[in-house]
Structures are given as structure tokens and as C-alpha cells.
Amino acid sequence: GAGTGSGGNASNYPNQNITFVVPFSAGGPTDTVTRMIAEPMGKKLGAQIVVQNVEGAGGTVGAGEVARADPDGYTVLMHHIGMSTAPALYANLDYKPLEDFEMIGLVTEVPMTVVARKDFPPATFQDLVAYVKANADKVTLANAGIGAASHLCGLLFQSAAGVKLQEVPYQGTGPALTDLVGGQVDFMCDQTTNTSGQITAGKVKAYAVTTPERVKSLPDVPTTTESGMPNLQVSVWHGLYVPKGTPQEVVQKLSEALKVALADQAVIDQMAKLGTAPVPATDATPEAHRAHLDEQLKTWAKIISDAGVKAS
Numbered sequence: 001g002a003g004t005g006s007g008g009n010a011s012n013y014p015n016q017n018i019t020f021v022v023p024f025s026a027g028g029p030t031d032t033v034t035r036m037i038a039e040p041m042g043k044k045l046g047a048q049i050v051v052q053n054v055e056g057a058g059g060t061v062g063a064g065e066v067a068r069a070d071p072d073g074y075t076v077l078m079h080h081i082g083m084s085t086a087p088a089l090y091a092n093l094d095y096k097p098l099e100d101f102e103m104i105g106l107v108t109e110v111p112m113t114v115v116a117r118k119d120f121p122p123a124t125f126q127d128l129v130a131y132v133k134a135n136a137d138k139v140t141l142a143n144a145g146i147g148a149a150s151h152l153c154g155l156l157f158q159s160a161a162g163v164k165l166q167e168v169p170y171q172g173t174g175p176a177l178t179d180l181v182g183g184q185v186d187f188m189c190d191q192t193t194n195t196s197g198q199i200t201a202g203k204v205k206a207y208a209v210t211t212p213e214r215v216k217s218l219p220d221v222p223t224t225t226e227s228g229m230p231n232l233q234v235s236v237w238h239g240l241y242v243p244k245g246t247p248q249e250v251v252q253k254l255s256e257a258l259k260v261a262l263a264d265q266a267v268i269d270q271m272a273k274l275g276t277a278p279v280p281a282t283d284a285t286p287e288a289h290r291a292h293l294d295e296q297l298k299t300w301a302k303i304i305s306d307a308g309v310k311a312s
């Protein structure tokens, strides 16, 4: 992060640009959600928000950098469900989610889609499951690195289908989707905030959405439950963080600005177009975010260990 500590004290915060760190590649879903809220948040705060992509290791490199940034409110992390799965997947994680960050608030919870390259043989989700069982050694499954939401969804898919596929890691699902459209990789589990455009344009095949109900903006895509795999249900919640020790006055100013952004009609409309929606204002608070993260850490530790996956 770019926090220089020269941000002065909390009372005149902000008096310089604020860096929002996205721990995945530009052009991916995390980046997309961040840029959506950065503009209205910056307006409310009276500061320029600069988005910085710090890639690597399924989002853990960027998260670690922000954990060690100056706690002055000038380095903010946008992260998602990966904050709650990393401790169960990385043996030597260099940050502790609940101890090394102040939470600002939840942002949005995004459905996932199971998508494939246009000419991948399976026609339906059921065909996909049969196909991967018969061709496990040949099928390639893209993700954004261990701990990414795409990796987690891929894990759940393989566990439910009883297969182990060849995973192809990218620095984000932005570049992964480019390769999928180009036919370089077979299929992927990725967020509607990234795949909606390519699905609607018919550039990729959409087999299912991983939510209990169909996604309004993708009405023709069946749910995994309708498709015979009810266990594959995962939505990607996102939240904002600053380093532990950031003054409460700064945390509150950021949380207030987040609430304003989530009530911004342009943000609401853009999220709806991409299959998602802002969280209610009561969830865009430090308390709600911390409680959610605490519960998610426990939930995913159990699911990951039940799937027989060890931290590495």
C-alpha cells in the first residue's frame, strides 16, 4: 500500500489520495466492484481514490501488504470470501484476518456462474458432470489462485463430482475469462460481475448459477440445485478493510462513505446489471462485517477440511 504516514491526524482525514488495494488483476470481478464504489466514496470523502492491483497467491499477497501498511486510512483493502478461506488453505499465512485488520463494512454478495469455452462438448450442467468424470485427466479448470473465490467454487465442484481436475491458476479471473473466451482453458467458476457480459454476448457457455434462486439478470441459466448439485452453493461476499490500529474516526468516515456509495443509484443499477446488489446499510458497518468474517472463518474451515483439503 502507498500509505506514507504523512496523512496527518484523523481529524483532518482525508487530506491526500486514498489507495484502494485490489488483490487480483485489473478487469476482474474484485476490481470491477471496487471501481464501482470508488468514485462515489471519493466524492463523499473529498479525496481521490486510486485503485492499485496487488496480485498473487489467490489474493493473499495484496491482503498481507495492506495488513502491514500504515494504519492512517490511506491504504484500504477490498477483499472477498477469500479472507475467510485463506487460513484453511495457507499453512504460513502472514496475516491474521480478525487481528490484523479493522473492518469497514460489507459491500455486496455476488453469485457465481459455472461457465465454459463456447465449443466445450457438454451441453448441460448434468452433461458437464458426466463429461468431467469420464475425462478428468484432460479437462482444465481455471481459477485465480488458491484461496480465490473461483478456486473455492472449483474445489466444491470437484468434491461434489468426485473428481480431481487439472487447475490452471491466473492472477485474476479477468485474464482467466479472456483465455476461456479464446478457448485456451475448458471451464471455470466465476462471479456474475465478471461473466455476465460474455454470457449475454454468447461468448461463453453458462451451465449454472451457484445461488438457491436463479439470477434475475441471467434468467435462462439454471441453478446448481435444479441441475442436481445442490451442494455447489457459494456467493462471494466482499468487504473493505484497513490495517489494525487505524483511528476509529477514520474507520467511521470510510464506513459512512461506503454507505453513501451503496445507496448511489448508479451503483445499484450497475450491480443489478451484473447480477448482484449492495448489502443493506446495516451490513456496511464494522460490527456487521467483523461478525460475518468471524462466522465465515469457522464455516469455511469446516467445509474445506470436510472436503479433505489440507493447508499447504
Ligand code: MLT
Pocket (backbone or CB within 6 Å): 024, 025, 028, 029, 030, 031, 082, 143, 144, 147, 148, 149, 150, 151, 171, 172, 173, 174, 190, 191
Ligand atoms: C476470485 O476468483 O477470487 C476473483 O474472481 C478473482 C478476481 O477478482 O479476479
